[in-house]
Amino acid sequence: MSNLYGVLPVLEAIKAGGRRIERILIADGARNDRLRELIASARQANIPVRREPRAVLDRLTGKANHQGVVAIAAVIAYADESILLSRITPETLFLLLDGVEDPHNLGAIIRAAECSGATAVFIPERRAAHISDVVVKTSAGATEYLPVAKVTNLASLIEELKRLNVWVVGVEQSARTDYSKYDYRGATALVFGGEGRGLHRLVRERCDTLVSIPMRGRITSLNVSVAVGVVLFEALRKRSQNK
Incomplete structure (x- = not known):
């Protein structure tokens, strides 16, 4: 319990x-x-x-x-990865987190993902925050609705998603493509790196494309939970326009 x-x-x-x-x-x-x-x-x-x-x-x-x-x-049960992958449709919007370690960030990300209509969140089994009382509290109850799955290898998951015709978009500050210029139509997986270090090399190399959020101030990056919200709601806006 x-x-x-x-x-x-x-x-x-x-x-x-x-x-x-x-x-x-x-x-x-x-x-x-x-x-x-x-x-x-x-x-x-x-x-x-x-x-x-x-x-x-x-x-x-x-x-x-x-x-x-x-x-x-009762403790929240993690979603089954294979079931989530078997239910992919053109409307699917997955969120992959490459090593987010702060439980408050994870909770805020799950809240933003649920509010924006994301399909599910995937997190690594190791070196990452997992669902806890703090995560549930920070999510404001979003963990009750949004499936969260743990995977052993995020890079392997990306390869499987590509095989299933899911377009994988990594969000990386050094990317040249503005996130607002991307279309986001069709089955899509958004990949975000952990606090401070961004995407791991193998994860970054397996993404189909990379996008970034332009910074206009003197601080050069956003908190990962804020960045997730920015991109998710841009994806929602683009998808709504294309219906």
Whole structure:
């Protein structure tokens, strides 16, 4: 079991119904409209709700910002890579993360990906952040809806995607092509590197094309979660225009 905390993550977990929630704990004295909505949703789903001293919730979450609510819930299951690859359509938009290690970045990326309509996120098994209580909280509940798969080798996954006629677009600051000039129509996989180092050489070399986000200020790069949001919503805009 895991400790799921924060109003939005717990509320979305109740609504999604994708994993078992054993019980929900509400801090004594915590009262607001969103908590009332959460409690009503929990009772409708027959999930036990009880009040506890705030210190109990602090202990369960390591004094994280739990917003007065903690759910004792089953751990989120990773998606099956083979199933995701078997369901590719011209509308598919995959997101591949090449070594994002900060759980807050991973959570923010999953949130942006779900909001933009991405199909799934792929992360490496090693040297990368994985789904955790922090990731779930930062995603604001997006982890309840968006499939996330772990893969042993990202470069091999890219080769398989290309075999399945998915166009693989790497986002690299040194690339000459402006991300806003790319079309993004058809099945596409966007590849982003980890914090500080960008794409690994083997991953970069296997991409079909590379694009970059032009910088106009004195700082030469964006946080990876911001960069993901910029490119994903440009892809969404382009795809909407072409329908």
